[in-house]
Amino acid sequence: MHEMSIAESLVDLIEDEARKEGFTRVRRIEVKLGALGHVEPAALRFCFDAIARGTVAEGASLDIETVAGMGCCPRCGCSTAIAQRYDLCPECGSHVQMTAGGELRLAELEVE
Amino acid sequence: MCTICGCGDTMTGSPARPPHHDHHDGHGDHARHDLWEGDDGALNFGAVPVPGMSARRLIRSERDILSKNNALAKANRARLLAAGQFALNLVSSPGSGKTSLLVRTVTDLRLRFAVGVVEGDQQTSNDAERIRAAGAPAVQINTGKGCHLDAHMVGHALDRLPLSSGGLLLIENVGNLVCPAAFDLGEARRVVVLSVTEGEDKPLKYPDIFSEAHLMLINKVDLLPHVDFDFSSCLDYARRVNPRIDILAVSARTGSGMEGFYEWIERSAAGIQPVAANAGAEAPTSISRRSAPTPTFVRQQPDAP
DSSP: TTHHHHHHHHHHHHHHHHHOOOOEEEEEEEEEEEEEEEEHHHHHHHHHHHHHHTTTTTTTTEEEEEEEEEEEETTTTTTEEEETTTOOTEEEEEEEEESOOEEEEEEEEEEE | OOTOOOOOOOEOSSSSSSSGGGTTTTTTTTTOOOOOOTTTTTEEEOOOOOOOOOOOOOEEEEEEEEEHHHHHHHHHHHHHHHTTOOEEEEEEEEEHHHHHHHHHHHHHHTTTSEEEEEEESSSHHHHHHHHHHHHHEEEEETTTTTTSSHHHHHHHHHTOOOOTTTTTEEEOOOOOOSGGGGGOOOOOOEEEEEEEEOOHHOOOOOOOOHHHHEEEEEEEEEGGGSSSSOOOHHHHHHHHTTTTTOOOEEOTTTOOHHHHHHHHHHHHTOOOOOOOOOOOOSSOOOOOOOOOOOOOOOOOSSSSO
């Protein structure tokens, strides 16, 4: 389950921020996950709770914002919502290039 | 010594009581890993949580959660380029024949190129031993509970390999069609292996890993007469997920199609644009190339007939 590694990376980032910003406790974490990305939100929550124990992030609420998939057609320039990485352009049938939906980002921390 | 973080070398320990890298605390980018060398020389990784540091405010971050892995991958890539190494990251489900493919490749190419191998598995050094028996230096990474290699593990493995100029580095990832997709190792090209004993719709079922790959090797084609594998549908599915993917059909067991794989390696390493060709059902050929850094890759004269 690679969400365990992702959760470790997330807690590492938060500990980096704690050293830089001087906080000792995290109340809330906002993460942006692309709907077409590599991470399953429920698995990330499960792993995060385990990994965060004993760190500044222990007990923090994990808010996950899902970013919808979007694509741009390189042929006709059409911007379109996509449900799969390999969806085709609804205008011309070409492969669209994914422009959103692959996010894996720590957006915001509420700390004290 | 870890040339990426500058920490000391691996420490002797055991999976039951791994030594902790206390000196890593405070490094920031490198704060959590355990690494010990097994009796068989394998690099063993197993992550454990580090006890944390103990007026409410908001901090905007907007950092990529994989930024640390990506930075380590970038360092690996720069190191490989500087060493003149062309590195492939081979991913597949378990049992697709990756190790047999590498044994065949090492056997066929070791007199032409300096070939090194990094073997990733959860446990055992069996695969590295097979590669060494074929005549190439190999480092085994045991990921413990980990389901994929990451750039940090590969960085340590590079410390253990002779990185000669003009060499080929083959990194066999942990058998898994899901987890390795997200982790850049610093390779020049990613190769996904799919065998005909699996379903032809794997590219649609696991699009992440196929969409990131430069080449799909369809392995075990010698078994095609005996299995219900729809070859042309497989090509269609792979191209639907990744229109730029190159596709080659091979059999690591019989050697069929392997020369095409070796030519692909040389072309990719040299950055030569291949001639587009129509992909036939029996012998699919390259359809396109991606632009990517092209390390120097020197063909060596065989020192034996």
